[in-house]
Amino acid sequence: MAKPEDGIQLDEEQRRRRRSRSLALGLVLAGLGLLFYVVTLAKLGPGVIIRQL
Amino acid sequence: MSLVSDIQNRDGSFAQTAAVPGLSAGDARDFWQLLKPRVMSLVIFTALVGMLLAPEGMNPVLGFASLLAIAVGAGASGALNMWWDADIDAVMSRTAKRPIPAGRVAPGEALAFGLVLSVGSVLFLGIVANWFAAAFLAFTIFFYVVVYSMWLKRWTAQNIVIGGAAGAFPPMVGYAAATGSVSIESFVLFGLIFLWTPPHFWALALVKSADYERAGVPMLPVVAGESATRLQILLYTLVLAPFAVLPVFMGFGGLAYLVVSVVTGGIMIRDAVGVYRIREGAEANRAAMRLFGFSILYLFLLFAVLLAELLLPLPGAGTVLRVMGL
Structure with a gap:
């Protein structure tokens, strides 16, 4: 038999708000990752693939 | 121990919720509202014009990233302004439903949110554009939060005249992002918003x-x-x-x-x-x-x-x- 959870129990509205924050934060982080990637390419330019071996 | 707190929803209705230490009561839209999105859209628009005025032009990717940094910097100063002015907002009909006076976002959360975005936006602009533009953005945030919100707003009737400079800087910051300097043309755009305010x-x-x-x-x-x-x-x-x-x-x-x-x-x-x-x-x-x-x-x-x-x-x-x- 599962033990009842200890600690703070969030109500439905608190769970919804936390989900909303988590989702937004995830999207922002993913967007930032993509942004750093394309900015790096733009800053380095075509020189990024011209390197001495 | 469970504390019950009243929060006002965006539609104006009130709700009671158990206050949980360390847990935010706001959702993503409340944090978005802290950024003053309508002001932010005007900042993007005017900064873009300043950026396009630059004679040399700018790489479109770096231009987009710079605009984003300027917009986030403006939003961060909006959040810090709401943190500082929460007492005023609470008694004004136009602003009483903002996230902090309504109890959906705690003042400390707004302060942390604003500070993190301020530092992040300035550093990001410095990296993608140049450090002059980044310093200008930092000065703009400082001017809006410290000079206008903390000092002028509650002290003098000329508050929005002098403080209006903060809202007028974005075209100059946009120009600075593209060129690393300012010009008389970008200053005229500054003057236009300054006199309009x-x-x-x-x-x-x-x-x-x-x-x-x-x-x-x-x-x-x-x-x-x-x-x-x-x-x-x-x-x-x-x-x-x-x-x-x-x-x-x-x-x-x-x-x-x-x-x-x-x-x-x-x-x-x-x-x-x-x-x-x-x-x-x-x-x-x-x-x-x-x-x-x-x-x-x-x-x-x-x-x-x-x-x-x-x-x-x-x-x-x-x-x-x-x-x-x-």
């Missing part, structure tokens, strides 16, 4: 003066009276309208800009005269709100036409000046 806000303050008085904010109608405010609105508009035509004579506003700036400047003056003359009853409030509403459209149109002329092959300033024999 007092008649815009004082028109609203005339209607909302009871709110400002209750909140203890020394807006001009509260301190100097409505009569002095109406005169100041008219004087600033009389300076603003001709100033707005300057881009034509400086070579970066074309024929469309000339027509739009003259026609809309004329409407601004007409509405400001209306505010000056109509002083009693509901009609006076309508006149003030008409000027307030049109002033938003006015600034939007001026920058939209400048943007269109920078992007599309429209007749430039050279054509206008030749036709005018200058």
Whole structure:
């Protein structure tokens, strides 16, 4: 038999708000990752693939 | 132990929720609201015009990233402003439902949110554009939060005149992001927003003066009276309208800009005269709100036409000046 959870129990509205924050934060982080990637390419330019071996 | 706190939802209804230490009561939209998205959209728009004014142009990816940094910096200063002014916001009808006075976001959360975004946006702009633009953005945030919100707003009736500089800097920051410097052209765009700010806000303050008085904010109608405010609105508009035509004579506003700036400047003056003359009853409030509403459209149109002329092959300033024999 599962033990009842200890600690703070969030109500439905608190769970919804936390989900909303988590989702937004995830999207922002993913967007930032993509942004750093394309900015790096733009800053380095075509020189990024011209390197001495 | 469970503490119950009242929070006001965005629709104005109230809800009781058990306060959980360390857990935010806000959702993503509350944090978005802290960034003052409407102000942010105006900042993006004016900064873009400043950026496109740059003679050398800018890599589109770096330009987009720079605009994003400037927008986030503006949003961060909005969040810090809401953190500092939560007591004022709570007693004003226009702002009482903002996330902090409504209890959906704790003051400490807004402060942390604003500080993190401020530092992040400045560093990011420094990396993608240059450190002069980043320093300018940092100064703009400082000016809005410390000089305007913390110092001027509760101290002097000239609060929005001097503080208006913070809202006027974005075209210069945009230009600085593209060039690493500022120019007289970007300074004219600064002047345009700077001169536009007092008649815009004082028109609203005339209607909302009871709110400002209750909140203890020394807006001009509260301190100097409505009569002095109406005169100041008219004087600033009389300076603003001709100033707005300057881009034509400086070579970066074309024929469309000339027509739009003259026609809309004329409407601004007409509405400001209306505010000056109509002083009693509901009609006076309508006149003030008409000027307030049109002033938003006015600034939007001026920058939209400048943007269109920078992007599309429209007749430039050279054509206008030749036709005018200058």
